[in-house]
Amino acid sequence: MSIPGSKSITNRALILAALADGPSALRAPLRSRDTHLMADALRSLGAGIADEGNDWLVTPSTLRGPADVDCGLAGTVMRFVPPAAAIADGEIRFDGDEYARERPMGTILNALRGLGADITGDRLPFTLAGKGALAGGEVTIDASASSQFVSGLLLSGCRYDNGLTVRHDGKPVPSMPHIEMTVQMLRTAGVDVDDTEADTWQVRPGPIHGREWVIEPDLSNATPFLAAAAVTGGTVTVTGWPAETTQPGDAIREILANMGCDVELSTDGLAIRGPGPRRGWEPPQGAGTTLSGVDVDLHEVGELTPTVAALAALAEGQSVLRGIAHLRGHETDRLKALANELNALGGDVEETDDGLVIRPRPLHGGPWAAYADHRMATAGAILGLVVDGVEVDDIGCTTKTIPDFPGMWSAMLGGN
Ligand SMILES: O=C(O)C1=C[C@@H](OP(=O)(O)O)[C@@H](O)[C@H](O)C1
Numbered sequence: 001m002s003i004p005g006s007k008s009i010t011n012r013a014l015i016l017a018a019l020a021d022g023p024s025a026l027r028a029p030l031r032s033r034d035t036h037l038m039a040d041a042l043r044s045l046g047a048g049i050a051d052e053g054n055d056w057l058v059t060p061s062t063l064r065g066p067a068d069v070d071c072g073l074a075g076t077v078m079r080f081v082p083p084a085a086a087i088a089d090g091e092i093r094f095d096g097d098e099y100a101r102e103r104p105m106g107t108i109l110n111a112l113r114g115l116g117a118d119i120t121g122d123r124l125p126f127t128l129a130g131k132g133a134l135a136g137g138e139v140t141i142d143a144s145a146s147s148q149f150v151s152g153l154l155l156s157g158c159r160y161d162n163g164l165t166v167r168h169d170g171k172p173v174p175s176m177p178h179i180e181m182t183v184q185m186l187r188t189a190g191v192d193v194d195d196t197e198a199d200t201w202q203v204r205p206g207p208i209h210g211r212e213w214v215i216e217p218d219l220s221n222a223t224p225f226l227a228a229a230a231v232t233g234g235t236v237t238v239t240g241w242p243a244e245t246t247q248p249g250d251a252i253r254e255i256l257a258n259m260g261c262d263v264e265l266s267t268d269g270l271a272i273r274g275p276g277p278r279r280g281w282e283p284p285q286g287a288g289t290t291l292s293g294v295d296v297d298l299h300e301v302g303e304l305t306p307t308v309a310a311l312a313a314l315a316e317g318q319s320v321l322r323g324i325a326h327l328r329g330h331e332t333d334r335l336k337a338l339a340n341e342l343n344a345l346g347g348d349v350e351e352t353d354d355g356l357v358i359r360p361r362p363l364h365g366g367p368w369a370a371y372a373d374h375r376m377a378t379a380g381a382i383l384g385l386v387v388d389g390v391e392v393d394d395i396g397c398t399t400k401t402i403p404d405f406p407g408m409w410s411a412m413l414g415g416n
């Protein structure tokens with residue numbers, strides 16, 4: 001099966017294209033709520049973004065307000081657009097979904113203030129009074145709540161008068177592969193980035209070159225489909241799996257192998273075969289699979305947590321998921337949400353300071369709340385393959401990053 005484009009790569013490419021010195025083309029971008037919100041935000045600031053077949057053609061222009069930016073629930077929009085808007089001229093107002101107003105923003109807004117921006121507010125909604133340029137310079141932040149604070153600043157930093165140096169001071173930054181993705185894409189667009197010193201990133205002032213961006217499939221979004229093979233003993237092949245990537249979703253290969261799946265990466269794609277249902281298991285009696293529990297640090301790949309938690313709840317033996325305290329500031333408090341929903345189905349899940357302990361128990365059907373979180377919704381879908389009667393309350397929230405999850409899920413189950 002094929003998986004739509006990466007949210008993280010698409011939204012970085014859109015920002016870089018809007019700030020570039022000439023036109024860019026995004027080949028096979030993700031078209032979902034998060035990327036449409038990004039495209040609309042940049043259009044409202046003056047960028048031209050046109051559909052051409054499967055692609056988006058971006059024509060940059062001098063950014064300007066006034067504008068209203070809807071961030072929805074998208075971390076990439078709320079953290080990547082304000083640093084770009086800081087070089088626009090005019091008033092730019094930001095808001096988002098109800099829960100988006102609770103997501104951490106103070107760090108990046110204070111950083112922008114320190115670099116010369118005029119911003120009212122510490123979280124959504126807030127207003128930026130753009131002056132057409134930003135001094136830039138050096139800033140020290142605590143990025144332990146989100147790597148997106150670093151990525152957001154770096155993506156626009158070369159367009160500041162003095163460039164930008166970001167230093168991190170605090171507990172380890174999560175999701176480092178996403179920062180590597182930012183650095184790699186900046187360099188690909190001709191930007192001079194120095195990341196030789198730990199926890200320090202330096203971007204020299206200069207242009208971003210317009211170019212062609214070929215968007216990889218979203219590997220994190222592939223994980224519920226791969227998990228479907230893992231829990232049913234079936235085989236799923238995701239085509240176009242990159243041989244090398246900065247996407248953290250690539251880590252699912254090792255996790256599934258450690259849980260007992262056959263994992264094969266070839267030119268055909270990534271093929272997963274699950275160990276299958278537990279012998280003698282019939283719904284709705286049991287947790288049900290012969291997957292092994294895992295002890296895994298997901299600090300670098302927090303996006304995978306809901307999928308891994310669903311797998312762990314269906315495995316044999318305890319799992320410990322560590323290093324993911326920052327998930328409390330994601331689309332919802334994911335640690336609390338996973339513990340609540342799994343326990344409501346008869347599971348035994350304990351929240352720790354920085355993660356979850358999951359002891360598999362026989363699960364029963366019942367409602368599964370998604371909390372408007374696309375990855376909570378897909379975790380519920382995985383469980384529903386093994387446990388009769390799991391009902392996800394809001395499968396529609398998967399449009400955040402997958403245009404048609406229900407259609408893809410049915411097609412996979414139908415063998416199409
Ligand atoms: O830069 C990005 O594209 C992302 C970074 C990560 O954020 P955090 O560092 O806040 O976990 C990740 O979880 C999110 O889905 C996408």
Ligand SMILES: C=C(OP(=O)(O)O)C(=O)O
Binds near residue numbers: 330
């Ligand atoms: C944390 C996530 O998203 P966001 O980009 O909104 O932070 C996610 O997709 O798992």
